[in-house]
Each structure stands twice: as structure tokens, then as C-alpha cells.
Amino acid sequence: MTASDWLGLAGQTCVVTGAAGGIGRETCLELVRHGARVAALDLHADGLQGTVAAARELGGEARAVVCDISDADAVTAAEVTVREALGPCDVLVNNAGLVRGAPIADISITEWQFVLDVNLTGAMLCAQAFGRAMRERGAGAIVHTASICGSQPLAFAGSYSPSKSALLMFSRQLAAEWAPDCVRSNVVSPGLVRTPMTEETYRRPGFAEARAEAVPLGRVAGPAEMTGAIVFLASDRAAYITGQEITVDGGLSQTLMSTVPR
Numbered sequence: 001m002t003a004s005d006w007l008g009l010a011g012q013t014c015v016v017t018g019a020a021g022g023i024g025r026e027t028c029l030e031l032v033r034h035g036a037r038v039a040a041l042d043l044h045a046d047g048l049q050g051t052v053a054a055a056r057e058l059g060g061e062a063r064a065v066v067c068d069i070s071d072a073d074a075v076t077a078a079e080v081t082v083r084e085a086l087g088p089c090d091v092l093v094n095n096a097g098l099v100r101g102a103p104i105a106d107i108s109i110t111e112w113q114f115v116l117d118v119n120l121t122g123a124m125l126c127a128q129a130f131g132r133a134m135r136e137r138g139a140g141a142i143v144h145t146a147s148i149c150g151s152q153p154l155a156f157a158g159s160y161s162p163s164k165s166a167l168l169m170f171s172r173q174l175a176a177e178w179a180p181d182c183v184r185s186n187v188v189s190p191g192l193v194r195t196p197m198t199e200e201t202y203r204r205p206g207f208a209e210a211r212a213e214a215v216p217l218g219r220v221a222g223p224a225e226m227t228g229a230i231v232f233l234a235s236d237r238a239a240y241i242t243g244q245e246i247t248v249d250g251g252l253s254q255t256l257m258s259t260v261p262r
């Protein structure tokens with residue numbers, strides 16, 4: 001075994017959602033570095049082209065598939081496209097997600113439901129569609145990108161925290177239901193990451209520095225720092241791990257007792 005295939009991902013067909021940029025793009029590139037074939041799914045064709053071009057520059061095989069993961073028919077069609085192009089799915093990274101600011105006091109049902117439809121229902125639809133081949137074969141791994149906001153409320157952000165909290169439980173339920181088929185389900189929960197989702201906020205003067213100071217490891221992460229945990233959980237190295245969460249936050253979620261007088 002060489003250093004580059006110690007994860008056992010070489011030749012595997014991996015589907016990554018939300019792959020037009022940020023954590024999804026970096027995950028595609030890390031999977032390709034480990035010899036996997038990658039299907040990159042997203043709403044945004046332009047961003048996907050950038051991901052696929054970067055993957056091919058690394059010598060990898062990658063396909064862009066435009067897909068709204070909250071649309072059941074679109075997900076079904078995407079699964080067929082991926083299977084015909086790259087073969088049945090071995091690994092699914094349920095990474096697509098979004099956040100919308102809104103106070104609970106006056107959030108509309110449309111805004112509330114929109115985020116749940118993508119962050120929770122979209123993950124379920126992808127698991128159903130891409131998990132079918134894994135269950136039939138009796139092998140596969142699903143990794144969901146949740147957030148520390150699944151365990152800590154992100155105030156004034158509508159249904160974002162509820163959606164990520166539900167995704168954590170969804171992953172554990174999936175782990176229980178599909179363990180007999182040897183399909184694993186785990187979560188990576190990022191902390192503060194500078195990506196297209198958050199970039200506008202980080203451009204505010206002093207904001208990035210102030211956030212970095214709040215993190216025990218002293219910095220805000222880049223998207224590539226999330227990929228080690230994701231590819232590990234996707235790989236055979238994690239063959240006996242299911243229903244678990246790895247938090248990748250530089251220690252931020254362990255600071256509660258540092259915020260109170262002592």
C-alpha cells in the first residue's frame with residue numbers, strides 16, 4: 001500500500017453535494033488526490049466547472065452534475081447520470097447547505113421551510129437515491145457536513161440550527177437503519193470556516209481577527225481543513241465507525257467555561 005492509497009478510496013465513486021466551492025470543492029479535490037472518481041453536484045454550473053477543472057489538473061476523473069438536492073426528481077435524475085458516467089456510488093458526502101438570517105419572532109413559513117428543504121430533506125433525498133446501490137452491494141459510506149450550530153443555537157438565523165441538529169439525528173438514524181447493510185453514516189461538524197458562504201461577513205473590517213481570537217487554536221479555518229475528517233470517515237480506515245460526529249472547530253465548542261467569571 002502506498003501513502004496515497006492508505007485510505008482505500010482509489011477507484012471509488014464518490015458523490016459530493018454543494019461542490020461548486022468551499023468545503024465541497026476542497027472535499028472533491030482531496031478525494032481525487034486519494035484516487036477516487038468524483039461526481040460534483042451543485043445548483044451552480046459555473047462553480048462546478050471550476051471544481052472539475054481543478055480535479056482534472058490533479059489528474060483525477062470528475063464530473064459536474066447540476067442538481068437541486070431539494071428536488072426529488074432532480075436527485076433521482078442525478079443518480080442515473082452519475083451511475084452511467086462513473087458507476088454506482090460508493091461514498092456520498094452530503095455537504096450542500098445554506099443559511100438565511102431571520103429572527104424566529106417573525107420568520108415566514110417559506111423562509112423557515114426553504115432552509116430545512118435543502119439542509120435536511122436534501123440530505124435525506126441524496127441518501128435514499130445514492131444509498132440504494134450501497135445497500136444492494138452491502139458496502140458504502142455517507143458523511144454529512146453539519147455544523148457546531150447543530151449543537152449550539154445560532155440566534156437570528158431562522159431554521160439553520162434546527163436543520164443541522166436534525167441532520168445530526170438523521171445521520172444517527174441512518175446509521176442504525178443501514179448498519180445491517182454495512183452502510184455507515186457519520187457527521188463532520190465544522191466550526192468557523194472562511195468559504196463563499198461566509199466570505200462577505202469576513203470582509204467587514206476587524207471581523208476575521210475578532211473571530212480568530214475567539215477560537216482556542218487562534219485562527220478561522222479554511223475549507224481544506226475540513227477535508228481530512230471527511231475523507232477519513234468516508235474511508236475503510238473508519239470501517240468500524242458509524243453514527244458518530246467529528247467536530248472540526250479549533251476547540252471553539254469547548255470554550256463555554258472560559259466565557260463566565262471565575
Ligand SMILES: NC(=O)c1ccc[n+]([C@@H]2O[C@H](COP(=O)([O-])OP(=O)(O)OC[C@H]3O[C@@H](n4cnc5c(N)ncnc54)[C@H](O)[C@@H]3O)[C@@H](O)[C@H]2O)c1
Pocket residue numbers: 017018019020021022023024041042043044047067068069070095096097098099118122145146147148189190191192193194195196197198223
Ligand atoms: N463556512 C462555515 O463557516 C460553515 C460552518 C459550519 C458548517 N458549514 C456547512 O458546510 C457546508 C458547506 O458550506 P460552505 O461553507 O462550503 O459554503 P458554500 O456556500 O461555499 O457551499 C455550499 C454549497 O451548497 C450549494 N447548494 C445550496 N443549496 C443547494 C441545493 N438546493 N442543491 C445543490 N446545492 C446547493 C451552494 O450552491 C454552495 O455551492 C454547508 O452545509 C454549511 O452549512 C459551513
